[in-house]
Amino acid sequence: MALSDLLLLGREADLGSERGVSCTGQLPAASDPSLVARAKAARETLGDRVLVLGHHYQRDEVIAFADITGDSFKLAQAAAAQPTAEFIIFCGVHFMAESADILTSPEQKVILPDLAAGCSMADMATLNQVNECWKVLEELGVADKTIPVTYMNSSAAIKSFTGKNGGTICTSSNAARAMRWALEQGEKILFLPDQHLGRNTAVASLGLSLADCVLWNPWKPMGGLTAQEIKAAKIILWRGHCSVHGRFTIGAVNEVRTRIPGVKVLVHPECQYEVVSSADVVGSTEMIVRTIEAAPTGSAWAIGTELNLVQRLAKNHPDKTIVFLDKTVCYCSTMNRIDLPHLVWAMESLVNNHLVNQIRVPAEVAKFSKIALERMLALP
Numbered sequence: 001m002a003l004s005d006l007l008l009l010g011r012e013a014d015l016g017s018e019r020g021v022s023c024t025g026q027l028p029a030a031s032d033p034s035l036v037a038r039a040k041a042a043r044e045t046l047g048d049r050v051l052v053l054g055h056h057y058q059r060d061e062v063i064a065f066a067d068i069t070g071d072s073f074k075l076a077q078a079a080a081a082q083p084t085a086e087f088i089i090f091c092g093v094h095f096m097a098e099s100a101d102i103l104t105s106p107e108q109k110v111i112l113p114d115l116a117a118g119c120s121m122a123d124m125a126t127l128n129q130v131n132e133c134w135k136v137l138e139e140l141g142v143a144d145k146t147i148p149v150t151y152m153n154s155s156a157a158i159k160s161f162t163g164k165n166g167g168t169i170c171t172s173s174n175a176a177r178a179m180r181w182a183l184e185q186g187e188k189i190l191f192l193p194d195q196h197l198g199r200n201t202a203v204a205s206l207g208l209s210l211a212d213c214v215l216w217n218p219w220k221p222m223g224g225l226t227a228q229e230i231k232a233a234k235i236i237l238w239r240g241h242c243s244v245h246g247r248f249t250i251g252a253v254n255e256v257r258t259r260i261p262g263v264k265v266l267v268h269p270e271c272q273y274e275v276v277s278s279a280d281v282v283g284s285t286e287m288i289v290r291t292i293e294a295a296p297t298g299s300a301w302a303i304g305t306e307l308n309l310v311q312r313l314a315k316n317h318p319d320k321t322i323v324f325l326d327k328t329v330c331y332c333s334t335m336n337r338i339d340l341p342h343l344v345w346a347m348e349s350l351v352n353n354h355l356v357n358q359i360r361v362p363a364e365v366a367k368f369s370k371i372a373l374e375r376m377l378a379l380p
Contacts, residue, residue: 031061031339031340031341032340032341035340035341035344036061036064036340038344038348039065039340039343039344039347042344042347042348042350042351043065043347045351046087046347046350046351048084048085049085049086049087049350050085050086050087050088050089050347050350051067051068051078051079051082051085051087051088051089052065052066052067052068052089052091052343053066053067053068053069053070053075053078053079053088053089053090053091053092053100054066054068054069054075054091054092055069055070055071055072055075055091055092055093055096055335056069056070056071056285056289056306056308056309056312057092057285057306057308057309057332057335058091058092058308058335058336058338059308059336059338059339059340060308060312061339061340062091062338062339062340062343063091063312065343066091070286071171071172071284071285071286072092072095072096072099072152072153072171073099073152073171074286075090075092075096075100076096076099076100076102076103077103079100079103079104079108079110080100080103080104083104083105083108085108086107086108086109087108087109087110087111087350087355088100088104088108088109088110088111089111089113089343089346089347090110090111090112090359091113091338091343092112092117092335092338093112093117093118093119093122093334093335094112094115094117094118094119094122094155094359095119095122095152095153095154095155095156097110097111097112097359098155098156098359098361098369099152099156099159099369099373100359101359101360101361101366102156102159102361102366102369102370102373103370103373109355109358110358110359111346111350111355111356111357111358111359112338112357112359113338113342113343113345113346113357114337114338114342114357115357116334116337117334117335117337117338118334119153119334120242120243120334121151121153121154121193121194121240121241121242121243121270122153122154122155122158122193123155124193124218124238124239124240124241125154125155125158125192125193125218125238125240126155126157126218127155127157127158127161129218130158130161130192130218130238131161132218133190133216133218133223133238134161134165134190136222136223136230137190137230137236140227140230140231142187142188142230142231143165144186145186145187145188146186146187146188146189146190146236147165147166147167147168147182147183147185147186147188147189147190148161148162148165148166148167148168148182148189148190148192149162149167149168149169149170149175149178149179149182149189149190149191149192149198150162150167150168150169150170150191150192150193150372151169151170151171151172151175151191151192151193151194151197151198152169152170152171152172153193153194153242154169154192154193156361156365156366156369157365158192158193159365159368159369159372159373160364160365160366160367160368160369160372161368162192162368162369162372163367163368163369163370163371163372163373163375164368166185166186167182167190167372167375168181168182168372168375168376168379169372169373169375169376170376171284171376172197172268172269172270172283172284172285173283173284173286173287174376174379175197175198175201175205175269176201176205176206177379177380178376178379179191179198179201179202179205179206179235180206181379181380183206183234187234188233188234188235188236189234189235189236190216190236190238191235191236191237191238192238192240193238193240194238194240194241194242194270195215195237195238195239195240195241196241196242196245196246196269196270196271196272196273196276197269197270198213198235198237198238199213199235199237199273200269200271200273200276200282201269202234202235203273204276204277204282208234208235210273212233212234212235213233213234213235213236213237214229214230214233214235214236214237215237215239216236216237216238216239217239218238218239219239223236223239241270242270243332244305244306244307244330244331244332245267245268245270245271245304245305246270246271246272247326247328247330248267248271248272248275248304248325248326249272249274249275249326250272250274250275250278252275252304252325252326252327253265253275253278253279253302253325255327256302256323256325260300260302260321260323262300263300263301263302263321263323264280264281264295264299264300264301264302265278265279265280265281265301265302265304265325266279266280266281266282266283266288266291266292266301266302266303266304267279267281267282267303267304267305267325268282268283268284268285268288268304268305269282269283269284271304275304279304285305285309288303288305288309288313289309289313292313292317292320292322293317295317295320297319297320298319298320299320299321300320300321300322300323301320301321301322301323302323302324302325303322303323303324303325304325304326306331306332306335307324307330307331307332308331308332308335308336310322310323310324311324
């Protein structure tokens with residue numbers, strides 16, 4: 001029997017296909033249309049017992065069944081605001097479902113339709129690696145002056161580390177506030193796990209220089225840095241990145257400006273520093289959506305974010321010219337693991353009183369993760 005036979009309708013997980021980005025030239029084909037009727041029937045049967053959350057980067061076939069769409073933190077907040085929903089089906093990636101489990105009540109069950117829907121960025125910072133980094137900072141006598149600021153796109157274990165060590169979580173929209181707060185509490189920031197968001201925010205919003213930032217490589221002794229470099233730095237950036245947003249280049253920006261006269265370049269702050277510096281507008285996923293909604297008819301936009309969202313925006317706003325920033329067509333392969341077969345399997349299993357793929361964050365990890373999240377919510 002082939003492995004694919006064991007994965008019928010999303011059962012179990014094919015860990016061998018865990019990659020951050022796929023560049024196949026087009027999005028995956030839609031699933032079997034007959035599944036739409038099954039999805040509708042299961043959704044109707046479950047009624048208010050289930051809340052289906054769909055991240056903006058999901059396939060259209062999944063978004064069609066989402067009760068709420070948004071970015072990762074908006075969806076986690078939406079789950080917490082629906083205490084009567086017995087089950088939360090999170091159509092996103094693993095760290096998002098963890099955040100929903102942390103913020104919802106113990107009685108609610110959070111489900112990830114495919115357990116292999118991970119995040120390459122979140123996987124770039126493991127707890128052992130971060131603890132080793134912190135140990136070095138302690139040995140150098142700077143840990144007590146360093147405040148961890150951890151991006152939402154991280155595992156619950158790293159969020160918990162952040163909470164234990166006096167730090168806060170941030171999103172792409174409030175990173176500047178979080179970093180300003182951290183520098184009021186201490187002298188340095190350990191920014192996890194996205195180097196680009198940390199660097200872009202430090203320079204563009206905090207007025208720091210590139211020289212104030214150093215890059216910690218977890219695969220090298222002392223992060224590949226000298227003691228002097230660590231002590232002199234204001235921002236210690238973790239060597240992590242988004243596999244999708246990290247692909248956009250200054251060459252792509254220059255090419256699209258030549259190809260489409262008058263085009264506005266709109267990018268996510270997870271993009272490289274050179275790309276963000278040359279863009280017309282930089283903002284979170286939610287801001288990208290709002291910017292296009294408010295843009296005038298006839299305007300042209302090249303968007304540097306995940307392909308599913310860009311194509312959906314183009315489809316929903318035919319009065320505007322909207323293109324993907326990169327000519328190479330790539331999409332988030334792990335996010336796209338959540339497809340209609342997985343969603344149907346998860347819902348039909350619940351109809352049959354069988355709970356599958358529940359995401360459960362250990363109580364101790366959840367406790368300190370929630371402390372870090374609450375610090376973020378209390379930011380001035």
